[in-house]
Amino acid sequence: MSLSNAIYAAVRRIPRGRVATYADISRAIGHPRAWRHVGNVLNRNRDPQTPCHRVVRSDGTVGGFGFPDLSAGNLAKAGGTARKIQKLRHEGIRIIGSRIDLRRYRVASPRSLVISH
DNA sequence: CCACTGACGCGAC
DNA sequence: CGTCGCGCCAGTG
Numbered sequence: 001m002s003l004s005n006a007i008y009a010a011v012r013r014i015p016r017g018r019v020a021t022y023a024d025i026s027r028a029i030g031h032p033r034a035w036r037h038v039g040n041v042l043n044r045n046r047d048p049q050t051p052c053h054r055v056v057r058s059d060g061t062v063g064g065f066g067f068p069d070l071s072a073g074n075l076a077k078a079g080g081t082a083r084k085i086q087k088l089r090h091e092g093i094r095i096i097g098s099r100i101d102l103r104r105y106r107v108a109s110p111r112s113l114v115i116s117h
Numbered sequence: 118c119c120a121c122t123g124a125c126g127c128g129a130c
Numbered sequence: 131c132g133t134c135g136c137g138c139c140a141g142t143g
Contacts, residue, residue, distance in 0.1 A: 022125055037140045039124040057125065064124030
């Protein structure tokens with residue numbers, strides 16, 4: 001299984017209404033320092049089945065989103081992030097500014113994202 | 118093969 | 131609190 005697919009699989013295990021950090025995903029796939037690559041992979045994701053908007057930064061800020069809303073007229077980079085925030089709010093996650101309370105919404109353990117346990 | 122490049126992390130200040 | 135700087139590593143060309 002390629003790393004990309006492992007990343008997608010882990011992301012699909014994040015429950016609705018919860019989030020995981022990029023580092024959580026890298027730990028879950030057994031590459032604890034590949035967090036930067038996790039972002040690169042998700043950046044190119046176009047699969048709506050993969051809830052990549054639930055992956056946020058370790059400091060609680062929402063982070064980027066490389067899939068701007070085409071139907072709403074071209075939004076720039078910040079627009080991608082705005083849409084990510086919108087999706088998260090829609091799942092009931094409270095966001096102050098662009099910051100999330102990770103103690104409240106982060107998945108309990110990266111282990112819960114591992115495919116075979 | 119080599120040199121970038123990021124939807125990042127974290128300590129320093 | 132915030133911002134800066136350096137480290138990170140699998141893809142891509």
